[in-house]
Amino acid sequence: xxxxxxxxxxxxxxxxxxxVVLNFFLIRLAPxxxxxxxxxEAGASDQVxxxxxxxxxxxxxxxxxxxxxxxxxxxxxxxxxxxxxxxPVAKLIGERLPATLLLTLTAFAISLTLGILFxxxxxxFAGTFLDTGITIFALIFYAMPIFWVALMGIxxxxxxxDWLPSFGYETVGANLTGLAHAVDVxxxxxxPAMTLGLFFMATYTRMTRASMxxxxxxxxxxxxxxxxLSDAVIxxxxxxxxxxxxxxxxxxxxxxxxxGGAVITETVFAWxxxxxxxxxxxxxxxxxxxxxxxxxxxxxxxxxxxxTDLVYRLVDPRIEYAT
Amino acid sequence: xPKRVLLGLLLACGLTAPALAQEPKTGGxxxxxxxxxxxxxxxxxxxxxxxxxxxxxIFEGLxxxxxxxxxxxxxxxxxxxxxxAKIYTFKLKKGVTWHDGKPFTAADVLFSMEMLKQTxxxxxxxxxxxxxxxxxxxxxxxxxxxxxxxxxxxxxxxGSMPMVPKHLYEGxxxxxxxxxxxxxxxxxxxxxxxxxxxxxxxxxxxxxxEKGKPYLDEIYWQIIPDAAARSVxxxxxxxxxxxxxxxxxxxxxxxxxxxxxxxxxxGWEFFSPLSWLWLxxxxxxxxxxxxxxxxxYAIDRDFAKDVIWxxxxxxxxxxxxxxxxxxxxxxxxxxxxxxxxxxxxxxxGYKGEKIRLLPLAYGETWQRWGEAVKxxxxxxxxxxxxxxxxxxxxxxxxxxxxxxxxxxxxxxxGDPALGVGRNYISSNIxxxxxxxxxxxxxxxxxxxxxxxxxxxxPDSKRKEIYDxxxxxxxxDVPVAxxxxxxxxxxxxxxxxxxxxxxxxxxxxxxxxxxxx
Numbered sequence: 052x053x054x055x056x057x058x059x060x061x062x063x064x065x066x067x068x069x070x071v072v073l074n075f076f077l078i079r080l081a082p083x084x085x086x087x088x089x090x091x092e093a094g095a096s097d098q099v100x101x102x103x104x105x106x107x108x109x110x111x112x113x114x115x116x117x118x119x120x121x122x123x124x125x126x127x128x129x130x131x132x133x134x135x136x137x138x139p140v141a142k143l144i145g146e147r148l149p150a151t152l153l154l155t156l157t158a159f160a161i162s163l164t165l166g167i168l169f170x171x172x173x174x175x176f177a178g179t180f181l182d183t184g185i186t187i188f189a190l191i192f193y194a195m196p197i198f199w200v201a202l203m204g205i206x207x208x209x210x211x212x213d214w215l216p217s218f219g220y221e222t223v224g225a226n227l228t229g230l231a232h233a234v235d236v237x238x239x240x241x242x243p244a245m246t247l248g249l250f251f252m253a254t255y256t257r258m259t260r261a262s263m264x265x266x267x268x269x270x271x272x273x274x275x276x277x278x279x280l281s282d283a284v285i286x287x288x289x290x291x292x293x294x295x296x297x298x299x300x301x302x303x304x305x306x307x308x309x310x311g312g313a314v315i316t317e318t319v320f321a322w323x324x325x326x327x328x329x330x331x332x333x334x335x336x337x338x339x340x341x342x343x344x345x346x347x348x349x350x351x352x353x354x355x356x357x358x359t360d361l362v363y364r365l366v367d368p369r370i371e372y373a374t
Numbered sequence: 375x376p377k378r379v380l381l382g383l384l385l386a387c388g389l390t391a392p393a394l395a396q397e398p399k400t401g402g403x404x405x406x407x408x409x410x411x412x413x414x415x416x417x418x419x420x421x422x423x424x425x426x427x428x429x430x431x432i433f434e435g436l437x438x439x440x441x442x443x444x445x446x447x448x449x450x451x452x453x454x455x456x457x458x459a460k461i462y463t464f465k466l467k468k469g470v471t472w473h474d475g476k477p478f479t480a481a482d483v484l485f486s487m488e489m490l491k492q493t494x495x496x497x498x499x500x501x502x503x504x505x506x507x508x509x510x511x512x513x514x515x516x517x518x519x520x521x522x523x524x525x526x527x528x529x530x531x532x533g534s535m536p537m538v539p540k541h542l543y544e545g546x547x548x549x550x551x552x553x554x555x556x557x558x559x560x561x562x563x564x565x566x567x568x569x570x571x572x573x574x575x576x577x578x579x580x581x582x583x584e585k586g587k588p589y590l591d592e593i594y595w596q597i598i599p600d601a602a603a604r605s606v607x608x609x610x611x612x613x614x615x616x617x618x619x620x621x622x623x624x625x626x627x628x629x630x631x632x633x634x635x636x637x638x639x640x641g642w643e644f645f646s647p648l649s650w651l652w653l654x655x656x657x658x659x660x661x662x663x664x665x666x667x668x669x670x671y672a673i674d675r676d677f678a679k680d681v682i683w684x685x686x687x688x689x690x691x692x693x694x695x696x697x698x699x700x701x702x703x704x705x706x707x708x709x710x711x712x713x714x715x716x717x718x719x720x721x722x723g724y725k726g727e728k729i730r731l732l733p734l735a736y737g738e739t740w741q742r743w744g745e746a747v748k749x750x751x752x753x754x755x756x757x758x759x760x761x762x763x764x765x766x767x768x769x770x771x772x773x774x775x776x777x778x779x780x781x782x783x784x785x786x787x788g789d790p791a792l793g794v795g796r797n798y799i800s801s802n803i804x805x806x807x808x809x810x811x812x813x814x815x816x817x818x819x820x821x822x823x824x825x826x827x828x829x830x831x832p833d834s835k836r837k838e839i840y841d842x843x844x845x846x847x848x849x850d851v852p853v854a855x856x857x858x859x860x861x862x863x864x865x866x867x868x869x870x871x872x873x874x875x876x877x878x879x880x881x882x883x884x885x886x887x888x889x890x
Contacts, residue, residue, distance in 0.1 A: 100495035205603065321571075321603055323597075
């Protein structure tokens, strides 16, 4: 197992490097640069000012040299300096990463738990009203754009019912500590996490249902039934466990999409995570910060995928690490 | 008639008496929205709008400006100008301290000028007029100009010329100085905390140099990136102040009707944001003056004001906003007249060549305005193609002169020498730059008028020069002026005295108090 993990880590580093190089050029293909953006924001744009900014950011150097400097930095775990925010990129990301992890992991847990639960019920009661109800429920959340669900959630639960806060990570100025603080953060987390989670929940529900119905028809289930095992045991130990493999695959693939969804969710709910940091950096052409966020997000996706592969083995011991 | 005047006066006194009698109350916390999140709070180094809005509470300038743009004392308690209008002497207020307790003196002013010349593009341009700065004693600063410069007294507000603590910055790397993240100023509020992506917290400066002020204990600037979410935050009572531009314009009428809500358009007199369409004078149909004039006649600017901007603002008459000095409306008029526009296009020989329109990517209001203008221009027979881009991409295209028509709005800073001339003089044509003369208009007479206008004395002479410049420009239509914009500030009515100067919410909350 150790050699498998080591192999994957080495591959991961190569992929990460390719991502850095590719994104480095992709970002620079977009029109506009940080000097122009900052000159615009300052309401002044004389040639000296823009030239000064370009020199300060190293944008006056040839592109290959800029790439070399950046890659050298990343190799020594230095993600560079944010042009616009005048602070080290690692610090800026470090300040925001915990909030994003809290949001995405909670949403991930919600989507996976509810998705598998609803999917199992739908498969178990296939063709009944319950199955149809679950399918419709799942499709509604799958079909609605995240920002729309978010706004409707705010309208219903914040404006009309006044149950949940409409924005932010905590109650500003309340200075809460300990358990009271945790409860406060949880209250703020419910809407963004549910919004993000329900979208993915829909996919897992459909996938679990389809996969379980597939497995149910296989011979070994018949054998299990012939052995006299109870229905609950068959469903849990034989059907669900085998049906979970495609769900796990999908969950691994979703780790990247989840971060994409977080960009929208964090913006609507003013959640102080890296999704928003990425969005702002993109609009402001803050190259280093944007690349930094990409590196971290890519690393997260690679780690998630590694975990997925390890979970595979747990779910189905027949799969070997070497494959 | 005199009786009526007297009655009016009495009524006015009677009506305002209770307001005058209302004594400010001390204490309380204000929650305000800041959008977008400022990149930094060190005003001498970062000059975007949100930075000034927050840091206008932390830092101060030598002067402030009334809504009529008259200078008011801030860190300078008095000033005098020599007869030849070349020497300006400022007497600094005594007993002013930085937030760390060190005294504020003339040495800080001198040091600030040195820093600003390198880090603040607008200050550098303004200070180019200065020959030397002397500090004969700790509380006197003397600026000697190379030549008279009409708007000189208008360049000392906090955003244009913030004072920096010499003892914390001298001999350090300004870019990485730790005080950039925990700024120290002389202002009414002190920096306390910044939770990135969430809020910025300022607390009362107990040693503020104006006794009894500020009245508020704390200000929380809440960072909410989505416009709809900002409206909801106000509706649900989480914030009390929505500074101008915080919410989409179509939300303003709805929010204004909420209980205990007050709305004002005041506080933009110094900036006087004026919107216009850059018209590329260099190439294609727009190189012809008649086509540019046709654009002016073709656009229904009253519709834009009444529908898109909900009746806020004013139709512009030319290159100067009506709120800045030396404005005149004695210029050629361009009412909405599609027939005249069509006739001019025909006369110019326009044959339906494609014209690229670049809207401003500042949100829904601007998007809608772009669509309305496109429709207006199509109605008179122009072929318009809208180019979709974000702010950075748009700026790049404008700077590279790769456009035909492009939306913009710019601040005018109270005086044509500071905020108007820059867009029309030919020495400001430089590829790769934005917000200068990107339309490529070149007229030696205009160049001379703006050069003379900046240095002429007395005031009457300046007025004469700028009147003439406005007449010529409005005839030539180098750009198509749209509206004098007004960004309404929405507050709970219990928030009093929030806006007292022509700089508005950008001037700090030192006069504001809560009527609890």
